[in-house]
Amino acid sequence: MAERKRQLVADELRDAALMLLATKGFDAVTVDEIVAAAGMSRRTFFRYFASKEDVVVRFLADMSAGIVAELAARPPAEPPSVALRHAVWVPFAACTDRPDHSERARVVVRLILDTPALQARWLERQIQWRADLAAELAARRGLDPDTDPYPRMAAGMTLLALDTVLRQWQAGDDEQHLAELTDRAFAVVAPALDAPTPSHGAG
Amino acid sequence: MAERKRQLVADELRDAALMLLATKGFDAVTVDEIVAAAGMSRRTFFRYFASKEDVVVRFLADMSAGIVAELAARPPAEPPSVALRHAVWVPFAACTDRPDHSERARVVVRLILDTPALQARWLERQIQWRADLAAELAARRGLDPDTDPYPRMAAGMTLLALDTVLRQWQAGDDEQHLAELTDRAFAVVAPALDAPTPSHGAG
DNA sequence: TATCTCTTGACACTCAGTGCCACCAACGGC
DNA sequence: GCCGTTGGTGGCACTGAGTGTCAAGAGATA
Numbered sequence: 001m002a003e004r005k006r007q008l009v010a011d012e013l014r015d016a017a018l019m020l021l022a023t024k025g026f027d028a029v030t031v032d033e034i035v036a037a038a039g040m041s042r043r044t045f046f047r048y049f050a051s052k053e054d055v056v057v058r059f060l061a062d063m064s065a066g067i068v069a070e071l072a073a074r075p076p077a078e079p080p081s082v083a084l085r086h087a088v089w090v091p092f093a094a095c096t097d098r099p100d101h102s103e104r105a106r107v108v109v110r111l112i113l114d115t116p117a118l119q120a121r122w123l124e125r126q127i128q129w130r131a132d133l134a135a136e137l138a139a140r141r142g143l144d145p146d147t148d149p150y151p152r153m154a155a156g157m158t159l160l161a162l163d164t165v166l167r168q169w170q171a172g173d174d175e176q177h178l179a180e181l182t183d184r185a186f187a188v189v190a191p192a193l194d195a196p197t198p199s200h201g202a203g
Numbered sequence: 204m205a206e207r208k209r210q211l212v213a214d215e216l217r218d219a220a221l222m223l224l225a226t227k228g229f230d231a232v233t234v235d236e237i238v239a240a241a242g243m244s245r246r247t248f249f250r251y252f253a254s255k256e257d258v259v260v261r262f263l264a265d266m267s268a269g270i271v272a273e274l275a276a277r278p279p280a281e282p283p284s285v286a287l288r289h290a291v292w293v294p295f296a297a298c299t300d301r302p303d304h305s306e307r308a309r310v311v312v313r314l315i316l317d318t319p320a321l322q323a324r325w326l327e328r329q330i331q332w333r334a335d336l337a338a339e340l341a342a343r344r345g346l347d348p349d350t351d352p353y354p355r356m357a358a359g360m361t362l363l364a365l366d367t368v369l370r371q372w373q374a375g376d377d378e379q380h381l382a383e384l385t386d387r388a389f390a391v392v393a394p395a396l397d398a399p400t401p402s403h404g405a406g
Numbered sequence: 407t408a409t410c411t412c413t414t415g416a417c418a419c420t421c422a423g424t425g426c427c428a429c430c431a432a433c434g435g436c
Numbered sequence: 437g438c439c440g441t442t443g444g445t446g447g448c449a450c451t452g453a454g455t456g457t458c459a460a461g462a463g464a465t466a
Contacts, residue, residue: 002432002443009444030421041446046423119330120323127322146374149367153391156363163359164352171349188356192395205412205463212413233452244415249454 010048013038017055022107026056026115053121059108061125066090068132076140081190083140084158085182092165092178109170130155154193161185213251216241220258225310229259229318256324262311264328267365269293271335279343284393286343287361288385295368295381312373333358357396364388
């Protein structure tokens, strides 16, 4: 009940912010304008979002929360490239299902890729995901995440594939090809993801 | 002559900043403290550096400026993994040569990896490098950088290897193993870098 | 010496983000 | 119905980053 109200306020703030930021550009919008559009006080904004960047980045971050969970749920015998491709697909599935959600997500992706400050925060988020993914991958293969570079680099390659797909998706106009873009991106990194672990003995 | 003086002022500012930031932590130091230590005015600081983060990040960015140039200078027939390994080695060579420079670089790397704001700016820099590397790689292999995901992803994997080496180097205490760390990181991504370009026909 | 240029310092300003306090609702006990 | 507690909100003042502007000083040239 109180939780529902909090979510309502956060949504209101986020909607007003995304509307303004997408139309006027990130730097041209102040927090005062956002809260004026949402009919709330400046102080309230910063109770819900850590920064102006946070409003935009959280929209995608929430969307991508299930990646690690999906990886943990994949069968252990599955090759890394296949398991990771399925994990990355989780946030995309929501886009292919609902076109309205998809169009909004594309606007947000475009805004992030066009704004250096947002891109930086977006990558900052990815650092945490990469660590989580790396831990999960290390557990899957029984590797030591501190000495073996494979888990962290495999996680990095996965996020690299995600980034590549988002860039091509945002640049194009058809969203039907999301699956194909994902396949092609993972085809590039798959030889390294599925390589017979040449670095084990050297650790 | 005037150029020399500018460089002198920038060095003074950078030294004072790195000293304070490394000892007190990034957030605990204000620009006013830095300029007080350097004996200059606040306004002058921002004429030489775009932001507080810029002082730290530029120290590594300058060090890494030669990567793309080295890649362009490698023989065209060389496999991508070998050429890129040589390119990444350029900034490391300066560290293995001069221990004093090396120790300072390690402090800066540690500071960046420990400070989210700095890490974000560091990644923001890497975005530009990745685009430059991708363009050079596309030219090398005659690929279209807009439709083929290989150049951008190969550049991303290279920076991923760089990041992995820096993380392990900063965590350990021996700098003699820089070459070995680099070899191991590139061994992970080499299968993808040197794969027989399976995505060509699909573009 | 007059002038032109380049750099600096000083001041004022915008804006992000935070700490603090007073206010207002909902809720439970007497 | 009156009370205290709890949680969210708005207002206010503050710090600190970053920018625009202008006047002053150093150095080179005619």
